[in-house]
Amino acid sequence: MSDINTRLVHGVIDGDSRTGAVNVPIYQTSTYRQPELGRNTGYEYSRTGNPTREALEKQIADLEGGKAGFAFASGMAAIDAVLRLYGSGRTVVISSNVYGGTFRILDKIFSHFGLGYKIVDTSDLSAVEKSITPDVSAFLIESPANPLMTVTDISAVSDIARRHNIHTIVDNTFMTPYLQRPIESGADIVVHSATKYIGGHSDLVAGLAVVNDEELAERLHFIQNATGGILQPFDSFLALRGIKTLSVRMDRHVSNAEHVAEYLRKHPAVSKVYYPGLKTDPGYEINKKQASAGGGMISFDLKEGYDHRAFLSSTELIALAESLGGVESLLCHPSSMTHASIPADIRRKVGITDGLIRLSVGIEDRNDIIADLETAFGKSKRV
Numbered sequence: 001m002s003d004i005n006t007r008l009v010h011g012v013i014d015g016d017s018r019t020g021a022v023n024v025p026i027y028q029t030s031t032y033r034q035p036e037l038g039r040n041t042g043y044e045y046s047r048t049g050n051p052t053r054e055a056l057e058k059q060i061a062d063l064e065g066g067k068a069g070f071a072f073a074s075g076m077a078a079i080d081a082v083l084r085l086y087g088s089g090r091t092v093v094i095s096s097n098v099y100g101g102t103f104r105i106l107d108k109i110f111s112h113f114g115l116g117y118k119i120v121d122t123s124d125l126s127a128v129e130k131s132i133t134p135d136v137s138a139f140l141i142e143s144p145a146n147p148l149m150t151v152t153d154i155s156a157v158s159d160i161a162r163r164h165n166i167h168t169i170v171d172n173t174f175m176t177p178y179l180q181r182p183i184e185s186g187a188d189i190v191v192h193s194a195t196k197y198i199g200g201h202s203d204l205v206a207g208l209a210v211v212n213d214e215e216l217a218e219r220l221h222f223i224q225n226a227t228g229g230i231l232q233p234f235d236s237f238l239a240l241r242g243i244k245t246l247s248v249r250m251d252r253h254v255s256n257a258e259h260v261a262e263y264l265r266k267h268p269a270v271s272k273v274y275y276p277g278l279k280t281d282p283g284y285e286i287n288k289k290q291a292s293a294g295g296g297m298i299s300f301d302l303k304e305g306y307d308h309r310a311f312l313s314s315t316e317l318i319a320l321a322e323s324l325g326g327v328e329s330l331l332c333h334p335s336s337m338t339h340a341s342i343p344a345d346i347r348r349k350v351g352i353t354d355g356l357i358r359l360s361v362g363i364e365d366r367n368d369i370i371a372d373l374e375t376a377f378g379k380s381k382r383v
């Protein structure tokens with residue numbers, strides 16, 4: 001098997017064997033001519049299978065080290081499909097800092113169909129162990145988890161899960177398979193919002209799922225085909241194109257983030273920095289064991305005397321926006337944006353304060369990013 005840098009560029013299906021095109025063509029077709037009744041080319045209808053989507057699905061499975069991959073219209077569509085593996089009367093245990101949309105789909109949609117959830121601090125392994133009851137079918141974890149960059153020990157959780165016949169699902173959006181491969185740590189299923197680092201250019205909404213078991217692959221393909229939340233051919237092409245540069249982008253995201261985290265750590269306007277790439281971060285050691293770097297996402301708390309509203313409207317280079325993982329730096333206010341769907345009392349309990357700011361560190365010049373932050377800190381100081 002080639003090095004990941006090579007596999008990112010060439011994929012599993014490399015270009016087009018018919019024409020020699022170096023890129024996988026966009027097969028913008030819904031159906032396929034069948035040579036005779038009862039025989040097909042391997043493709044019948046594009047909800048079931050499409051060659052452009054298939055190239056992406058094979059590539060993400062290969063990159064994550066899984067058996068099969070599936071591409072969906074969004075990260076939420078991927079998570080929705082994966083949760084449909086579990087039936088009424090079952091329970092999914094989720095990390096307390098789980099993505100807001102993941103909480104919402106369980107709380108507001110799946111609960112109506114009898115699939116329950118429990119919120120647990122999965123960075124605390126005794127709490128994970130204690131959460132297990134006979135109805136629990138899966139752990140759904142993120143590491144680092146948004147927005148406090150809480151690190152969960154993926155192999156320890158997977159070990160506990162395996163002993164109880166429970167699946168471990170890891171949302172690997174923040175790290176990507178370039179920095180972290182949960183299946184190698186024992187996870188059964190990996191999900192991605194490919195909208196973020198995998199697409200990488202803030203021009204695509206897409207989701208991916210990878211499973212490490214043939215039976216799960218068959219069931220998830222059945223769900224994908226039956227419910228139809230598939231990724232379109234053009235969007236599959238954009239995701240494939242994004243993946244080609246994943247390693248060079250991530251290297252820059254990481255080196256910029258490490259630099260910006262150091263700057264924030266020493267800044268008089270900042271009371272706390274959350275970044276697992278900092279040696280002082282509580283998740284540093286475990287993250288180092290399961291990932292090759294701390295990623296490109298940083299959160300920080302403004303000190304009293306600094307106004308988060310003024311800060312967020314004072315940057316020029318860095319846009320205030322939802323989402324993350326694009327080449328451009330973005331700021332967000334978790335308590336009113338990404339995590340607004342989590343009830344205020346739960347939010348406060350887990351540490352998502354109103355002064356908390358999340359920064360998706362882009363690949364611009366790091367000194368320009370810091371200069372922009374410095375201006376905003378200056379303008380946010382209350383007099």
Ligand SMILES: *Cc1c(COP(=O)(O)O)cnc(C)c1O
Pocket residue numbers: 074075076077099101142146171173174192193194195196205206207
């Ligand atoms: C954005 C995001 C999602 C949802 O993905 P969409 O592509 O927006 O549907 C899920 N998990 C995490 C960690 C995310 O950041």
